Amino acid sequence: MKKIVMMLFVIGSIISCSNGSDDAMDIIVDEMGDDMMMSTNNYSMGDFVSGAHVTTGKASVNFEKTILSLSSFKTDTGPKLLVYLATDASVNDYISLGDLKGVNGNYIYTIPDNSDLEKYNRVDIWCVDFSVSFGHALLKIN
Numbered sequence: 298m299k300k301i302v303m304m305l306f307v308i309g310s311i312i313s314c315s316n317g318s319d320d321a322m323d324i325i326v327d328e329m330g331d332d333m334m335m336s337t338n339n340y341s342m343g344d345f346v347s348g349a350h351v352t353t354g355k356a357s358v359n360f361e362k363t364i365l366s367l368s369s370f371k372t373d374t375g376p377k378l379l380v381y382l383a384t385d386a387s388v389n390d391y392i393s394l395g396d397l398k399g400v401n402g403n404y405i406y407t408i409p410d411n412s413d414l415e416k417y418n419r420v421d422i423w424c425v426d427f428s429v430s431f432g433h434a435l436l437k438i439n
Contacts, residue, residue: 341414343434345370349424352432356420358408365394365406365420372400372432377425380406382417388430392417 339357346352354370365382372378378397384390394406408414414436422431 339439341418341436341438343420343436345372345420345422345432345434348422348430348432349427350375350431352422354434356434356436358414358436362412362414363408363410365408367404367406367420370399370402370404372397372422374400375424375431376427378431379423379425381421381423382408382412382414383419383421383433384416385419386430386433388421388423390417391421391423397422 338360340360340362342355342357345354345356350373352372355368357366357368358364359366365380367380378400380394380397381388381391382394383392392409392412394408398404398406415438418436420434420436422433423429424431
């Protein structure tokens with residue numbers, strides 16, 4: 298627990314000193330082990346299932362419901378890939394978390410305030426140009 302608190306302090310310090318770029322955070326997240334990313338202190342978790350392309354890894358949401366973490370994540374590159382929190386496989390009702398930050402590694406995304414994660418419980422890697430899911434993870438509440 299002490300290790301987690303110290304890591305969060307270091308991350309917070311770097312973020313507060315950054316110029317608004319997510320690059321520093323991405324580097325820290327990549328260097329964090331899967332144990333840190335996927336600790337038992339999560340609100341919900343799920344494993345990625347391949348869709349139009351092979352997609353693997355884990356997705357988790359912290360207890361505060363503010364951060365989505367992708368760990369040991371891997372998929373193919375695509376023309377325009379976004380990360381969505383969706384209600385179902387049709388992906389007609391979703392919350393966009395922005396562009397996919399990378400196709401191999403550990404990444405974090407900010408979840409908008411007041412997002413209903415019981416309703417939007419599906420993380421989708423969505424290819425905008427072809428309207429297909431590269432892969433998804435169903436978030437199960439711990």
